[in-house]
Amino acid sequence: MIDLHCHPLPGLDDGVRTPEDGVSLLRGLRSIGFETVVATPHVRSGVWDNRVDTRARAHEALGVPFEAARAAGVALPELLLAGEHMFDDVLRDLLAKGEALTYPGGGAALVEFGYDVIPLRVEVQLWRMAKSGVRPVLAHPERYAPLQESDDRLDEIVGAGAWLLLDVMSLVGAYGRRAQAAAERILKRNKYVAGCTDSHKPSDVDTVNTALTALGRAAGSDGVQRLMVEGPRRILAAARKTETGARG
Numbered sequence: 001m002i003d004l005h006c007h008p009l010p011g012l013d014d015g016v017r018t019p020e021d022g023v024s025l026l027r028g029l030r031s032i033g034f035e036t037v038v039a040t041p042h043v044r045s046g047v048w049d050n051r052v053d054t055r056a057r058a059h060e061a062l063g064v065p066f067e068a069a070r071a072a073g074v075a076l077p078e079l080l081l082a083g084e085h086m087f088d089d090v091l092r093d094l095l096a097k098g099e100a101l102t103y104p105g106g107g108a109a110l111v112e113f114g115y116d117v118i119p120l121r122v123e124v125q126l127w128r129m130a131k132s133g134v135r136p137v138l139a140h141p142e143r144y145a146p147l148q149e150s151d152d153r154l155d156e157i158v159g160a161g162a163w164l165l166l167d168v169m170s171l172v173g174a175y176g177r178r179a180q181a182a183a184e185r186i187l188k189r190n191k192y193v194a195g196c197t198d199s200h201k202p203s204d205v206d207t208v209n210t211a212l213t214a215l216g217r218a219a220g221s222d223g224v225q226r227l228m229v230e231g232p233r234r235i236l237a238a239a240r241k242t243e244t245g246a247r248g
């Protein structure tokens, strides 16, 4: 499996605090079947103003115990770097300057909304982003109150070109009953392109493991394969396409 959304880089946001916890989280994810994990620190203005340089420093700090563990024979996933951007003017600026923390290759980027309010005309902005060659991948749509209430709004967002990323922990109530019900509904309507763990600490791994069982119950082993292997692969491939000039 591939995890497109995770917080193992130390000290950047509300993810792990120490490099050792980062390694412990990655080791845990590897032990339940994740061969690739993408670190996606928050980029939220005035709260977590992460950029390429802050991410590089945290990555370097993680690298020390990561390499030591690997040298000692500990199984660890391949680690890729991206970011989780609040969908706002700062992201638009960063995209324009080519400085957004996109998925490797630059053709897709993980975005999130605030939980209670979705920005005005968000569909137009998502459409513009997709049209510019960077596919918006919307993190955990099931957690946003306006989308919990309306399939229409969600369908407009999908129609605008956003790809939906399920946080599997939603399926076991980690974010409350509304998010769980919304996740089950979106899953049933077959609107997710992929799943992720959005894990923030080593102890999340147990919950993720339970959640994967719940995903299997809801979507079958085909569904698990589609959401945790093929969908993420498709997103990473879309992101990398631009590297070979296939933007469009």
Ligand SMILES: [Fe+2]
Pocket (backbone or CB within 6 Å): 005, 084, 112, 139, 140, 198
């Ligand atoms: Fe997230």
